[in-house]
Structures are given as structure tokens and as C-alpha cells.
Amino acid sequence: MEIAEELARQQKAISVAEFFEKNRQILGFDSAPRALITCVKEAVDNSLDACEDAGILPDILVQIKRAGEGYQVVVEDNGPGIVPDEMPRVFAKLLYGSRFHALKQSRGQQGIGISAAVLYSQLTSGKPTKVISKITPGRKAHFCDLMINTSQNDPEILAEGDIDWERPRGTRVELEMEGSYIRGRRQSTYGYLKNVSIVNPHARITLVEPDGNTETFERATEAMPKQAYAIPPHPAGIELGELMKLLRYTGKKKLGRFLKETFSSIGAITAQELCSLAELDPERTPQSLGHDESKRLLAAFKQAKVKSPPVDCLSPIGEALVKAGLEKEYSLDFIATITRQVSVFSGNPFLVEIGLGYGGELGKEGRIEILRFANRVPLVYQQGACAVTHAVEGMSWKNYSLAQPTGNGVPVGPVVLLVHVASTNIPFTSESKDAIADMPEILEEIDLGLKDVARKLRRYLSRQSVLSERREKEEIIMKILPRIAKKLSDILEEPEPDISSVVAKVMGNILIKRSFKQENGLTWVTLHVENNSEVIRSFKIHDVLTCEASSVAPVAKAVPIGNGYDYHWKLSLGPGERTNLSYRVRSEGVTFSEPVIEGLGNEVVTGARVI
Amino acid sequence: MEKDSITKDKLMGMARALYGQFQEGIVPYLALPSRTKGNIEYSSKEDVWVYGDQETLRSVKTVRGAKSLLKTVHLVELLIKEHLANNRGSTLREIYYISENWDIAKFPEQAESDRLIEDLEIVTGLHREDFHVRPEEDGAAIFGPLRIREQTRRGDREMHCQEDVGEAGYQIPFNVDSVKFLSHDAKMVLAIETGGMYARLVENGFDDEFDAVLIHLKGQPARSTRRIIRRLNMELNLPVVVFTDGDPWSYRIFASVAYGAIKSAHLSEQLATPSAKFLGVQPADIVKYDLSTDKLTDKDIHALRSELTDPRFDTEYWRGQIQLQLDMKRKAEQQAFAGKGLDYVTKTYLPERLSELGII
Numbered sequence: 009m010e011i012a013e014e015l016a017r018q019q020k021a022i023s024v025a026e027f028f029e030k031n032r033q034i035l036g037f038d039s040a041p042r043a044l045i046t047c048v049k050e051a052v053d054n055s056l057d058a059c060e061d062a063g064i065l066p067d068i069l070v071q072i073k074r075a076g077e078g079y080q081v082v083v084e085d086n087g088p089g090i091v092p093d094e095m096p097r098v099f100a101k102l103l104y105g106s107r108f109h110a111l112k113q114s115r116g117q118q119g120i121g122i123s124a125a126v127l128y129s130q131l132t133s134g135k136p137t138k139v140i141s142k143i144t145p146g147r148k149a150h151f152c153d154l155m156i157n158t159s160q161n162d163p164e165i166l167a168e169g170d171i172d173w174e175r176p177r178g179t180r181v182e183l184e185m186e187g188s189y190i191r192g193r194r195q196s197t198y199g200y201l202k203n204v205s206i207v208n209p210h211a212r213i214t215l216v217e218p219d220g221n222t223e224t225f226e227r228a229t230e231a232m233p234k235q236a237y238a239i240p241p242h243p244a245g246i247e248l249g250e251l252m253k254l255l256r257y258t259g260k261k262k263l264g265r266f267l268k269e270t271f272s273s274i275g276a277i278t279a280q281e282l283c284s285l286a287e288l289d290p291e292r293t294p295q296s297l298g299h300d301e302s303k304r305l306l307a308a309f310k311q312a313k314v315k316s317p318p319v320d321c322l323s324p325i326g327e328a329l330v331k332a333g334l335e336k337e338y339s340l341d342f343i344a345t346i347t348r349q350v351s352v353f354s355g356n357p358f359l360v361e362i363g364l365g366y367g368g369e370l371g372k373e374g375r376i377e378i379l380r381f382a383n384r385v386p387l388v389y390q391q392g393a394c395a396v397t398h399a400v401e402g403m404s405w406k407n408y409s410l411a412q413p414t415g416n417g418v419p420v421g422p423v424v425l426l427v428h429v430a431s432t433n434i435p436f437t438s439e440s441k442d443a444i445a446d447m448p449e450i451l452e453e454i455d456l457g458l459k460d461v462a463r464k465l466r467r468y469l470s471r472q473s474v475l476s477e478r479r480e481k482e483e484i485i486m487k488i489l490p491r492i493a494k495k496l497s498d499i500l501e502e503p504e505p506d507i508s509s510v511v512a513k514v515m516g517n518i519l520i521k522r523s524f525k526q527e528n529g530l531t532w533v534t535l536h537v538e539n540n541s542e543v544i545r546s547f548k549i550h551d552v553l554t555c556e557a558s559s560v561a562p563v564a565k566a567v568p569i570g571n572g573y574d575y576h577w578k579l580s581l582g583p584g585e586r587t588n589l590s591y592r593v594r595s596e597g598v599t600f601s602e603p604v605i606e607g608l609g610n611e612v613v614t615g616a617r618v619i
Numbered sequence: 620m621e622k623d624s625i626t627k628d629k630l631m632g633m634a635r636a637l638y639g640q641f642q643e644g645i646v647p648y649l650a651l652p653s654r655t656k657g658n659i660e661y662s663s664k665e666d667v668w669v670y671g672d673q674e675t676l677r678s679v680k681t682v683r684g685a686k687s688l689l690k691t692v693h694l695v696e697l698l699i700k701e702h703l704a705n706n707r708g709s710t711l712r713e714i715y716y717i718s719e720n721w722d723i724a725k726f727p728e729q730a731e732s733d734r735l736i737e738d739l740e741i742v743t744g745l746h747r748e749d750f751h752v753r754p755e756e757d758g759a760a761i762f763g764p765l766r767i768r769e770q771t772r773r774g775d776r777e778m779h780c781q782e783d784v785g786e787a788g789y790q791i792p793f794n795v796d797s798v799k800f801l802s803h804d805a806k807m808v809l810a811i812e813t814g815g816m817y818a819r820l821v822e823n824g825f826d827d828e829f830d831a832v833l834i835h836l837k838g839q840p841a842r843s844t845r846r847i848i849r850r851l852n853m854e855l856n857l858p859v860v861v862f863t864d865g866d867p868w869s870y871r872i873f874a875s876v877a878y879g880a881i882k883s884a885h886l887s888e889q890l891a892t893p894s895a896k897f898l899g900v901q902p903a904d905i906v907k908y909d910l911s912t913d914k915l916t917d918k919d920i921h922a923l924r925s926e927l928t929d930p931r932f933d934t935e936y937w938r939g940q941i942q943l944q945l946d947m948k949r950k951a952e953q954q955a956f957a958g959k960g961l962d963y964v965t966k967t968y969l970p971e972r973l974s975e976l977g978i979i
Contacts, residue, residue, distance in 0.1 A: 480681075480682050484680075484682055488682070488686060488689050491723075492679070492685070492692055493641055496638045496692055497638070499631065500631065500635060500638055502638065505638055509641075509643075509644025510641055510644060510645070510646055512644075
């Protein structure tokens with residue numbers, strides 16, 4: 009036998025299950041703590057996707073129990089359930105799923121996740137995975153004990169049957185595995201679920217930890233997220249091989265019609281334009297195109313102006329809910345959010361959402377906390393390899409009032425930054441889906457979003473510093489000035505001086521002061537008005553008198569009210585300007601009340617009541 | 620006392636000015652000269668360094684300024700109602716402790732109350748003694764052919780500063796103006812930085828041999844020390860020479876004797892002795908007499924550089940000496956002369972330097 013023939017006998021196909029059995033790190037099962045989080049993640053992703061597809065507000069229970077040397081993970085949802093026939097393949101066959109061919113935003117895509125968890129479970133514990141599902145309250149639940157036949161990548165059913173289950177509908181999966189349960193840091197089951205609940209504010213998630221402690225992440229909204237619709241592929245993202253495949257297997261008889269109906273964003277006119285650019289007859293059958301002609305068609309795709317893909321394939325969280333999500337899990341002083349417009353990379357629509365939370369109980373010293381999400385799934389590992397981190401590092405945060413000690417890099421300050429990238433096809437750096445690849449279009453969108461929230465932060469902070477300046481001035485006014493005045497009057501043995509003018513000046517306020525002069529049984533009354541601020545102030549001053557006044561200067565509007573008159577003046581004073589309002593009344597039986605000012609805030613007025 | 624009523628009037632006047640500012644709706648403030656190296660200038664009239672006309676405004680527009688003014692009025696009240704009204708006094712440190720009861724007007728450290736007293740001196744043109752405020756620091760000691768009379772609370776005391784005193788010499792009081800010079804046989808005043816050198820000169824009988832009034836400066840000299848040096852110079856017409864270590868800090872001691880201190884430039888006219896001469900140790904002496912030395916520290920170098928920009932040292936002599944020291948990177952103490960024998964300083968160094976300076 010020739011060597012080649014000898015060698016040929018040793019060649020055989022490898023099942024995908026066997027492959028992952030040997031390369032578990034590719035799917036995120038590389039360490040004991042991580043394996044457990046990955047299992048929870050895959051099950052919770054499935055539950056959320058199922059609930060959303062069915063329009064049900066998710067209510068998910070995650071329970072981690074000790075089981076011998078390892079742990080048992082139980083994840084239970086109130087979703088639509090899975091029909092008995094499908095259960096084995098959904099859980100115990102890799103690359104089996106409904107989403108791989110659909111171009112729409114969803115958490116899982118390849119149909120690997122949960123079956124990889126089942127595979128890891130059986131590898132490390134040797135035990136089958138138990139699945140219980142109920143599709144309607146009228147029927148009994150169905151259960152399966154499943155393992156994967158790795159050499160075939162096919163499910164093996166160890167036991168199945170109908171059982172009673174108290175839920176009206178839903179799915180429960182129980183996996184046993186080696187692992188280690190970690191608490192108290194971001195890379196933990198708790199931290200992961202907390203992040204899930206931030207970007208899925210419509211979900212209620214309950215976590216029961218091994219020691220029996222229960223944490224509930226409540227929902228912040230009763231509204232379901234907008235449904236994402238599947239779209240046909242967009243010409244901008246097509247490669248030659250794929251185009252040739254589509255041409256060969258299409259049922260359409262004519263090229264023009266094929267173009268119009270296979271791709272999104274191509275209408276009759278664009279189809280016509282594409283054909284003429286490629287010098288192809290739209291009446292030809294798609295199957296008849298050769299290699300060179302396909303290449304010309306592809307070139308035409310790049311040349312023609314095809315409009316962006318439709319956006320309803322995406323389901324953003326929305327600015328209000330990003331805010332609500334941050335609010336419910338953090339105590340913050342300020343939140344800015346932005347949902348960017350849909351944009352496109354390689355024909356894949358995507359959008360970026362950012363939430364920035366500031367202050368509250370966040371630490372001032374350390375680097376800011378970055379929460380990364382892809383299609384509403386938290387990314388916990390490999391922060392340094394991710395486009396989100398790179399965009400954050402690439403920005404000059406000093407311009408936005410955050411310290412950035414080395415000039416670039418993750419800034420320092422009491423900030424939590426949430427970045428969500430949603431797309432029909434998130435470009436991950438690896439199959440374990442830890443980090444988003446540095447696509448220039450995505451980097452740019454994140455950068456623009458960051459600048460937007462950072463601008464809002466800067467505005468907030470500068471407003472805060474104005475406020476703290478005011479507070480500081482109030483300290484002078486409330487505590488110090490009256491004491492200086494009191495001491496001076498003690499020293500000089502004189503009455504305490506009137507400090508209102510000084511108060512108005514220090515605060516930059518409008519000052520109103522009344523003075524009197526007696527003359528032949530008449531009283532001349534003057535209201536001194538002074539604008540100590542640095543802006544023009546327009547307002548009205550009312551003086552309510554118990555009798556009629558004469559010689560009113562400047563002329564005021566007098567409105568009779570009850571047993572007196574309301575005199576009012578409309579004034580506009582520039583910075584530093586002052587004016588006098590005067591009138592004459594008889595000295596007998598007149599009482600004065602505090603002047604009233606209208607049209608200004610309480611905090612900018614001294615010496616009058618504000619209405 | 621007449622002096623006390625002048626003081627009271629001045630302090631009341633200050634309070635009245637602030638009171639008036641309130642009534643006129645002027646944001647209350649005090650204007651003070653800036654007390655920095657950049658704001659001292661040479662007064663050719665008096666031959667000393669005084670404050671220039673850069674002013675800092677202390678106004679209630681800021682919390683700092685407002686607190687400072689509040690402390691000022693508290694202090695003014697203390698001075699008028701406790702000190703002047705009852706003929707009592709406090710030390711600088713006691714004032715710092717008295718402020719414990721002033722709530723938000725309390726001084727966080729003594730340096731701040733000391734500075735505020737100096738501010739009041741500047742604003743009123745008076746001395747802290749007029750406020751009945753005493754320093755803690757010891758006045759200098761004097762040893763030499765000089766007869767004085769001191770007014771004390773227990774009557775007048777007359778003494779001769781060689782015959783009637785112990786080896787430590789005559790301790791001058793805080794208020795130097797209570798001392799009268801009766802007679803003397805002196806030809807010069809020699810001010811000495813360290814106690815060790817002062818004792819060496821007394822032991823060697825330098826005062827007798829050269830008819831010198833020895834004054835122990837005790838480091839950076841107190842106001843009373845500088846005042847008595849000035850009075851010996853002006854009233855008895857005695858030349859003054861200053862003998863210190865050879866390092867940047869000692870040059871500042873000389874500068875405050877001769878030109879006035881930056882911190883108290885408002886008093887230069889009373890405290891400085893413009894004709895005082897620097898005897899040594901000069902950087903040039905370190906080379907000439909081959910003294911044992913220490914290496915300059917980083918702080919020393921920084922202080923020397925800072926002196927190069929100090930207007931008081933802006934002369935050819937000082938620029939040359941400071942540059943020389945920066946180049947050789949060494950410094951020497953006055954007691955380094957002991958390495959050449961205990962008599963070397965009195966028999967050789969001092970006579971040589973004094974004749975160079977034209978004193979003997």
C-alpha cells in the first residue's frame with residue numbers, strides 16, 4: 009500500500025461536537041468560574057429571545073446549587089415553551105437553530121450556545137441535562153434527559169415523558185457541571201445578570217445563589233422592546249462566492265427580478281441601473297451568469313448608489329430605557345443617554361446606544377466602569393480587545409471634564425459608561441463573543457455617541473460648579489456677613505448695619521430697598537432698585553398700598569384691589585443699573601408690606617417677595 | 620495711657636470704615652500690600668527695603684476673604700475690649716488659643732493669627748507692642764562694654780553688660796524701647812548667629828580685646844534683637860558687623876538685620892540697620908581658610924537660586940559670593956574654625972576680616 013493510500017485511510021470527518029469537546033475555550037468555557045457564567049448566559053439569552061419572540065414579558069429564575077464537587081445550574085423562564093419533538097435538537101445538537109439565516113438583531117445566532125453548555129455539562133459531570141417545557145396551560149409539561157452523541161453531533165434521549173409542572177408555560181433547564189461560583193465582582197453570575205437587567209429593563213430576573221441568598225433584578229418597564237424584523241441581505245455586504253451561490257439557487261427566472269427580490273434596498277430602478285452598469289441583460293436567467301459576469305455584477309453593487317438597509321431589523325433599547333436601566337442598578341447624580349441613528353458596515357445595519365452615569369456612589373479615584381453590550385448581551389471578558397474600549401481610550405476626555413492621567417486610555421472619575429451595539433451581525437473578534445472587532449464604521453459611531461454624552465456631562469458639571477459657587481456665596485451671606493456686622497456694631501457700640509445692599513452685591517442679586525421721608529404730614533416713599541447681576545433683568549415690581557398714592561414716578565399701573573391699590577412698574581435693568589420708584593402718601597394710617605417682584609427666581613432677589 | 624488711646628482710635632477707625640462700607644452698600648474689604656519677594660522695594664530715603672505698592676484686596680466676595688475679615692473684626696474686638704481697656708496683654712500663641720472660642724472665626728494654625736497681627740500693624744501703622752501683643756521668642760543676649768538702664772515693672776535696673784552679668788550676658792526685653800543706653804567704651808557691634816560662637820568669643824575675651832558689643836542673634840533674629848542692633852547703630856554710632864554660618868539661610872539672617880525681612884517690611888524703618896556689614900563666613904573664606912565643609916543639599920541650592928532673584932541680594936558682591944558657592948557646592952559653619960585651634964577665630968580670622976572691612 010502506498011503511503012498516500014495509508015494516510016488516506018486515517019482521514020475522517022470530525023463532528024463539530026467533537027471539535028468543540030477538544031476546543032472548549034473557543035466557546036467561553038476556558039476556566040471554572042467562566043464556565044458557570046457562560047452556562048447561565050447561554051440559557052438566559054435563549055429565554056429572553058424566546059420570550060421576546062412570543063411577546064411575553066420575561067420572568068426568569070436562575071438558581072445555582074452545590075451538587076457534589078460541582079454545581080447545578082437551573083434556568084427557568086415563562087416563555088412560549090418548546091414542542092416535545094424539537095427539545096432534543098435545540099438542546100443537544102450543535103449548530104441547530106432558527107436564527108442563523110435570518111438577518112435581524114437577536115442575542116444568539118449560530119445555535120451553538122445552549123448545546124455547548126450541555127456538552128460542557130456532560131463532559132465535566134458525566135450527567136445528562138434535564139429539560140422541562142410546557143407550551144400551554146392545558147397540557148402537561150414534557151421532560152427530556154439529554155446527552156449529545158459527540159461523534160455524530162446528535163441528541164441522545166436518556167429518558168422522556170410527561171410530568172406535572174406548576175408553571176402555565178415556559179422552559180426549565182437543569183445542568184450539572186464543574187465550575188466555581190464567584191461573588192462580588194463584575195465577572196460573576198451576579199454581575200452578569202445585573203448587567204443583563206440594565207439593558208433588558210423589561211425583564212425580571214431572580215437569582216438564587218448557592219447559599220440560598222436571593223437577588224431580584226426588577227423590571228423598569230412593562231413595555232416590550234420593539235420587535236426586530238428579518239430583512240433580506242443588503243448588496244453592500246455580499247461577497248462574490250455568496251452572490252454566485254444566490255444566483256445559482258434562486259427560483260427567479262430573470263436577473264432583474266432576482267435582484268429586486270433577493271436583496272433589501274433594491275427596487276426596479278436600482279435593479280435596472282445595476283444591470284446596465286454590469287452590462288447584463290435583466291431578462292437573462294440568473295443561473296446563466298458565469299464567473300466574470302458575476303464579478304461585474306458585484307462591481308456594480310459597489311458602484312451604484314444603493315440606499316441603506318431598512319432599520320426595522322434592529323431593536324434599540326431607547327434613550328429613556330437606557331436611563332431607567334442605569335437608574336435602577338446604580339445610585340447616580342446624573343445620566344446622559346444617546347441612541348444614534350442606524351448606520352451600516354459591510355452591508356450590516358447597526359446602531360450604537362450610550363448611557364453615561366455620573367456621581368452618586370461611584371468611586372472618584374479609579375478608572376471609569378465600562379459596561380459593554382452587543383445585542384443586549386453583556387460582554388464581560390476581554391475588555392481590552394474590544395472596539396468599545398478602544399473608542400473610549402481614543403477620546404480626549406480632558407476636554408469633557410474627566411481626568412485622563414496618561415493623555416489617552418480609560419479616563420478616571422465617578423462614571424459608569426454603558427455602550428450597546430446592536431446589529432444584524434455583530435462582528436466579534438472570536439467565537440466566544442467577548443469583544444467587538446474594530447470596524448472603522450462602528451468605532452466612529454461609538455466615538456460620536458461618546459462625544460454626545462460627554463458634552464452633556466460637561467454641561468452638567470459646569471452647571472454644578474455654578475451651583476457650588478452659589479452655595480459658597482450663600483455661606484458668606486448666611487453665616488459670615490451677619491457676624492461681621494454684629495461684631496462691628498459691638499466694637500463701635502452702634503446699631504447693626506443694614507447688610508442687604510452688600511448681600512445683593514455679593515450674590516449678584518436684584519436689590520429692592522424702601523426709604524421714607526416725612527414732609528407736612530405726607531410721606532415720600534422711594535423704592536431703590538438695583539441690578540447687581542451681570543445680565544439684563546426684566547421684571548415687575550408691585551407695591552400694595554392701603555390708600556391711594558400721588559406723584560407716582562415713574563408712572564405706575566394702579567389696580568384697585570380689596571381695600572387698597574396694587575401699584576406696579578415694569579422694569580428692565582442692565583448690569584449694574586439702578587433706578588428709583590417714588591410716590592407720596594399721607595402719613596396717617598398707611599401700612600406698608602414687603603414689595604413684591606414678579607418674573608424672577610427667588611434666588612436672585614434681595615429685599616422683596618417673589619411671586 | 621496716651622499711646623493706648625491712639626491705638627484704640629486707630630483700631631476703631633478701621634472698624635468704622637468697615638461699618639461704613641456696609642451702610643454705603645460697598646462690599647466690605649481691606650487693602651493690604653502684597654507681602655511677597657516681588658513687592659519689596661528699596662527706599663532710598665531710609666536705606667532699607669519696604670513694601671511696594673502692589674496691593675491685595677481682602678473682600679467678603681469670597682468665603683476666604685469673608686472669613687479673614689470676620690477673624691479680623693474678632694481680633695480687633697479682643698484688642699480693644701480686652702487688651703487696651705484692661706491694660707492686659709497676650710502672647711502671639713495665646714491669641715491663637717483665644718480664637719478657639721470664635722467658632723468659624725477660629726485660626727486653624729498660629730501662623731495665620733501671627734500674619735493677621737502683622738496685617739493690623741500694616742493697616743494701622745502701629746506695632747504689635749502697641750496692641751499689647753508679645754512674641755514667644757527670646758530676645759537676644761548682649762555682652763560688651765555697655766551700661767544700660769531698663770525700666771521694669773518692678774522699678775528701674777541699671778547694669779553694665781560685662782560687669783553686672785553672668786557669662787550668658789544681658790537678656791534684652793521684648794520691648795526694647797524700655798532700655799536706655801547710659802555709657803559705653805565700644806568701637807563696634809558684632810552680631811553672631813550661633814550660641815557656640817558667641818560663647819567662644821566671650822571665653823576668649825574678644826569683647827575686651829577689641830572693644831566689641833557681642834550680640835547673640837539666636838538664629839533668625841527676633842524683632843527686639845533687630846531693634847536693639849539698629850538703636851546701637853543709630854544712637855551710639857557704632858558700626859555693625861554680622862557673623863554667621865556660610866550657607867544660604869545665614870545670608871537671610873544678615874539680610875533681615877541689614878535690609879529688613881520680607882514678612883515685616885512694614886517695620887523696616889524701625890528694625891533694619893542698613894549700614895550693617897556681612898563679616899562671614901563668606902563662600903570666599905571657605906576657600907581661603909580651607910574650612911571643613913558639608914555638601915550643599917538640594918534645599919540649599921534652591922535657596923541660593925531663590926536669593927539670586929531676591930532684590931535684597933541684587934548686588935555685585937552677593938551675586939559673586941552666591942555664584943561661587945553654587946559652583947563649589949559646599950557650605951561651612953562658623954565653628955569650622957575650631958579645626959584650626961580654639962584661638963584661630965579670635966586671633967586670626969576676625970582681625971583679618973575686620974580690617975578688610977575697615978572696622979579696625
